[in-house]
Amino acid sequence: MSLNKLTIRQAARGLRAKQFSSVDITTACLDAIREKNRDMHAFLEIFEDDALDAARRADDMLAGDNTLPPLLGIPLAIKDNILIKGKHCTAGSRMLKQYIASYDATAITKLKRQGAVLLGKTNLDEFAMGSSTEHSAFGPTKNPHDVTRVPGGSSGGSAAAVAADMCLGALGSDTGGSIRQPASFCGTVGFKPTYGSVSRHGLIAMASSLDVIGPMTKTVNDARIMFSVIMGKDVLDSTSVDINYLVASERSEDDRPDQSSALHGLRIGLPREYFAQGLDKDVERAVRAAESALTRAGAELIDISLPHSSYALSTYYIIVSSEISANMARYDGVRYGYRTETAQTLTDAYMNSRAQGLGSEVKRRIMLGTYALSAGYYDAYYANAQRVRALISRDFEEAFGHVDVIMGPTTPTPAFLLNERTDNPLSMYLADIYTVAVNMAGLPALSLPIGYVKKKGSVLPIGLQLIGPKKEDARLLSVGRGVEAVISSPRHPEFAV
């Protein structure tokens, strides 16, 4: 097996057993990137020399010691809205095409401290606004399962890079589904942690009350390993929180022989609103098959209701656009990024720099948010949406009074075709219908692959979403490993039955 196809766990074991070196794995990933990136366009920038230097350093350390951090020497890809000091950080925008980060994001500091190998920066919808990666100013990423389809978004580059074995794992960010939805479309694992459990310091802001960084990996265990490294309260992010995560139990967790024992007696809630109109029949069939497998493993499936689900997408788009209009005000052509050549006065410089530097979806959301926050409309839109957000959050709290986790499809359909939804913003927004409510409530949620469906000759992956109570990330990941053990879905469609 090629080394780039390893999981993080397998690679860490092999490195310690001296079966291969970090330079070997890193070279295998760089070869895979060279071979596939022209078609896939998952990476915007590749750090070949830096990556090999980091791999050599890791190998030197591994030569002496076997009790080393789990991500030492592991080649990873980073979404291009997360700052790495001295490297470009474009956020997929013309506005930041030339911008070079002057500091490391806290998540990056933690990865570097582990000795992880950073391979390069991955493509995304501009400023993470989108569900298909088609809103990148540098062109779309393609789905590795079918290059005529989107990889999902906004972390589409990271999802495609993991799915196509161009790296062993990746970082993404999730504001309304941007980790889980592309993970679902590309057949990888994507974990959106509890809001605040991973520092936002050095993540280019989109909607600050919703944004969170999280791992995208080949297995749930790998997501757990990456999350255990990047999580934690940070003095540089006042909204960061400590969560219930016992590092001491890590080893026993990792080596437990039967992961499915986590499912025994587990109460799984199925929100009836997530199986209503708009859900693709094949996706529904795959989720129902997963339900049967989980019942056989000893889980109890319970019908529940999240009564305000139908309001989630509307609430989300008001809140997200309002926060975006405030956060994007910083791109004024003065302090960083693109500055127009065609302006006489300061106001013209603002207006032209933003007109020329920002893409259509970003402008659309700034316009909507500015409207929702403007005099005369604030109460009807933004203030009201904050109240509905409280109701949506309360729905989950009530549900977790009688179930341990909530389960449903991650997305209503498998990956759609390139250009299929770009002309209709509302149809694009519907791709996130099952994921946005989780962000508004600040909960942890996981998408993991459960099988494939055939669509017009393509074999496309389907994702299952598991949602946990706030700060119960460790428990949710443990349940995720159980589900993964019971529903083993091969990662590559050529292996599909």
Place this chain on the structure above:
Amino acid sequence: MAISRRDVEHIAQLARIMLSEEEKSLFEKELSAILEFVAALTRLDTRVVAPMTGGISAQNIMRHDEKRDDGLHDAPAELVDAAPEKREGWITIKRIF
């Protein structure tokens, strides 16, 4: 709820974005469609609900007023460096009038 071309122009002015005539027509249509979609919210009675104003229950975060090593002490010069136009450690801008 539909919004007019004048509304679009007003919002664009507030948001400091120069729009082409084509963009104005497009946003008039698209924003009206989105506002119609989100109008569902106004049908909910939320008068007794306290708003959720952030991702966590906000509290003041206090610390001692002392220097800390956050690795950012060289950042100011580098931040100025990131500006598109600068002179002698200052960011330059266009005239205001």
